[in-house]
């Protein structure tokens with residue numbers, strides 16, 4: 397790995413967060429030579445392909461389409477459905493993410509040392525479903541803690557304490573940083589667990605913590621050990637959902653059209669629906685009201701999704717032919733309306749405030 401140059405990659409999912417991250421990094425760190433890629437299942441909405449082409453214009457670079465299968469006339473997804481005898485993926489059997497997202501990504505990077513930028517936001521509490529290949533290091537620029545969980549454990553665990561102290565000693569030169577050194581020296585314990593120490597060090601000085609981590613990575617096989625310096629060490633911004641929408645709008649790239657809410661009527665009342673995430677149009681992670689949105693707003697795609705159920709496998713516990721029975725559609729809309737009445741945020745043109753309890757469900761590869 398030492399002889400290979402370090403690559404910087406950013407996966408575009410078609411969702412808002414990865415798109416905003418690409419824009420943000422181009423603006424704040426133009427010196428990073430980032431390769432953009434998109435793992436194409438062939439089953440995305442047109443809005444996703446539109447977003448990708450607008451992003452290419454903004455970035456001035458091609459976004460590489462990475463396909464799981466290149467030697468078949470069928471889309472990658474269809475190829476694997478046939479290979480699995482019509483067995484559809486589900487939240488408990490997610491062969492699609494593995495076959496269509498993770499494995500193609502791993503083939504794309506090969507054994508090269510790679511820094512992978514991931515758009516998990518500062519207001520989310522998750523790591524995402526990301527590659528754990530040793531030659532890939534994930535970095536999270538929207539969070540105050542840009543480091544992955546494994547890196548944090550490596551630098552804050554008890555056996556690393558002498559090296560952490562040494563790293564801080566090399567960086568902390570003034571008296572005002574005495575408190576910081578004292579914090580670094582405090583071992584983690586039951587009364588001072590790792591998360592508390594991490595937050596205390598970040599509160600005290602985020603940039604210094606980043607520099608201490610970077611120094612400690614030098615003696616490891618992490619890809620960033622190969623870098624002389626790293627642009628994101630000075631990053632102490634935290635970006636949340638509102639920032640993401642702002643970045644997309646201000647750049648001119650805009651927000652993917654499927655987020656925009658549309659009015660529906662049920663029993664003389666008006667509600668709103670939209671789609672809350674990128675990914676395949678038939679994704680089993682979508683909520684019932686999103687299936688109704690697909691049925692009414694992209695009927696041809698809904699019918700295609702139904703066609704996949706012809707072998708008896710279904711996308712969820714309820715078949716799509718049952719879901720579109722008029723009484724069932726009415727009930728789903730009434731349920732959605734009741735939820736919206738509880739959580740309504742009238743100034744927003746997006747429905748994410750209503751759908752947000754589902755937003756973190758799923759995988760980083762498909763939805764960020």
Ligand code: SF4
Pocket residue numbers: 437485490492493496497674675676678679680681759762
């Ligand atoms: S978007 Fe959904 S269906 Fe498509 S690959 Fe991802 S998890 Fe699977």
